[in-house]
Amino acid sequence: QVQLQESGPGLVKPSETLSLTCSVSGASVIGYYWNWIRLPPGKGLEWIGYAYSRGGAKYSPSLESRVTTSLDTSNNQVSLKLTSVTAADTAVYYCARAGKGQLSAFDIWGQGTTVIVSS
Amino acid sequence: DIVMTQSPDSLAVSLGERATINCKSSQSVLFTPNNKNYLAWYQQKPGQPPKLVIYWASTRESGVPDRFSGSGSGTDFSLTISSLQAEDVAVYYCQQYYSTPFTFGPGTKVDFK
Numbered sequence: 001q002v003q004l005q006e007s008g009p010g011l012v013k014p015s016e017t018l019s020l021t022c023s024v025s026g027a028s029v030i031g032y033y034w035n036w037i038r039l040p041p042g043k044g045l046e047w048i049g050y051a052y053s054r055g056g057a058k059y060s061p062s063l064e065s066r067v068t069t070s071l072d073t074s075n076n077q078v079s080l081k082l083t084s085v086t087a088a089d090t091a092v093y094y095c096a097r098a099g100k101g102q103l104s105a106f107d108i109w110g111q112g113t114t115v116i117v118s119s
Numbered sequence: 120d121i122v123m124t125q126s127p128d129s130l131a132v133s134l135g136e137r138a139t140i141n142c143k144s145s146q147s148v149l150f151t152p153n154n155k156n157y158l159a160w161y162q163q164k165p166g167q168p169p170k171l172v173i174y175w176a177s178t179r180e181s182g183v184p185d186r187f188s189g190s191g192s193g194t195d196f197s198l199t200i201s202s203l204q205a206e207d208v209a210v211y212y213c214q215q216y217y218s219t220p221f222t223f224g225p226g227t228k229v230d231f232k
Binding site: 035037044046058060062094096098103104109112 | 157159161168169170171175212214216217218220221222223
């Protein structure tokens, strides 16, 4: 059974870098596309980007200048870094697997981790 | 970017009655070489992550009850719950995965009447 678990600091100061990790169990991170999605309070789901093995990544144009995703195959983890955060980056952050290739639905989701941007 | 819209914003349905949610994409998400619509539906309950319900517009994810069905093609899609059960109360999102950036609809809240 594939499980994802996001982790990271729950509170980040404005202008700092948000760093999150998604730990994957029950499957290898290799060979799948791993997506990051967020849910701001009172708003809808927003796709942030994905990471793929061999260094592949793709990001939402609205966040591309500030976001980096990567895979740590040794620890079977996926990471997200978002720089220069503001209050608008406050959200629940999810990692999710695209189960059948780059262009496929997100079949497995982590429980999510809440990030608040505040001084 | 492909913009996804949903209607209604919310709906209240009696237990055992039918609920239908509509989703529209600003451009077609049908890939004609394989005749697949790159459209998914997710269910999200409070405090839980989204759960995949339907993919390829009409294929039920494993374990999803058959009262859930998806239909549509091109730019217009629907999710139908044929007989609403207590555990179906949630927010439902459509999503296109035809092209990046992948985009979601704003969500439809389904509740009891």
